[in-house]
Amino acid sequence: MTAGPARRLLLIDDHQILIDGILELLSKVDEVNVTATASSAEQALSLISNEQFDLVVTDIGLPGMRGAELIAELKKRQPGIKVIALSMHEEQHIVKDALKAGADGYVLKKSTHHELEEAIRKVTKGEVFVSAEVTKMLIDDVKYPSIISQLSDREIEIIRLIVKEYTTKKIAEELFISDKTVESHKTNIFRKTGTSTLVGLTKFAIAHQLVEQSH
Amino acid sequence: MTAGPARRLLLIDDHQILIDGILELLSKVDEVNVTATASSAEQALSLISNEQFDLVVTDIGLPGMRGAELIAELKKRQPGIKVIALSMHEEQHIVKDALKAGADGYVLKKSTHHELEEAIRKVTKGEVFVSAEVTKMLIDDVKYPSIISQLSDREIEIIRLIVKEYTTKKIAEELFISDKTVESHKTNIFRKTGTSTLVGLTKFAIAHQLVEQSH
């Protein structure tokens, strides 16, 4: 227990019970001192604008703001700050978005608290830490590139319009291109995604988070 | 603190960090004694087949088995057992499914641990407990019946086939009815759901959990 200076930690999660539990667990870790908690992105950003923190442990499934967005915003407001994402999601796109946004660690909620504590120790020392399952997923991602990465920007743009219930004609008008071009794109999209109907494509888009879940 | 006999509690959640935290919190509550934890439905059912418990606190968002199914199975294997659902979901259909399956309590993860403790106290005394937000939602449900309850069984059956990418003709064959009948149903479905395209209907069905999320 080489106690350095206690680190000011901000804990963000919309599940109060989880906050309650983690507070209890981290109270026994002397590397850190949880000085604040927040249950929403807004609250967190407001706190960080008025106070200095060394480390943030944040959920990335908060309602209202995408996790990556929150991380980027936290880093922007306090450039030196370390951020650990604490997430139930181990889907490629979510993890990748978080890391792209600048997360220094990614811990799954299904991990034990020991893993969270290890992440905190490593990240405060300037290292990065991700859960073993996440590492495996990242390797898989290299080995088996996701279908989405094969879609061009234009194709994704068109998928989004399709899922917004635009007809082919409307999409053509929106993008100032020919109906026939849109149809070409749709053909290519169907081929790449392994779908053949708009219903199937809609399910694909939702499953792969190409669109925001309405619900 | 009128300590009755300590109750044997089984805690089920696939997020180990949450289990770690709640264990810590509940260790201070003398009404209960957490004697086991499980991180999956299978593990929980296996435990409950070999051991007696008085109370179960369970997540209802476990992978593999629907929450309502798990609750029903727990009650079936130990009819007198009390079950508290601990969930992040406050959507009508999820709460209603849990209560229908026999849950004695429904606590949101965004509640504080005090609320969970209150639920445990009430439920062990034979009362029921649901979080305030859930109560409000249940009242709303009475005041504003959900769109889904306006759909007939046949209509829901057809929606499921549509989302499985069946064409009108295929649906007619599957159900041994005329294409025109299926079209009539579709017209009524569009009207009731406020949609007008298969894409919109697919989104509706996924958002309202009429179909299993593929992903």
Added chain:
DNA sequence: ATTCCAGTAGGGGAAACCCCCTAAGTGAAA
């Protein structure tokens, strides 16, 4: 008894979808 609704069925037609095929220009990558 009568009203209401679910479920059934149909005619007809415009629009959209989905498929086959080809092809040209651009720009990046091998």
Added chain:
DNA sequence: TTTCACTTAGGGGGTTTCCCCTACTGGAAT
């Protein structure tokens, strides 16, 4: 420099969706 992916565009055509309309049956509820 040649290849490849992306984007653009077209001809032509069969299938499906989506819309209008009506209408019967049978059961459940008032």
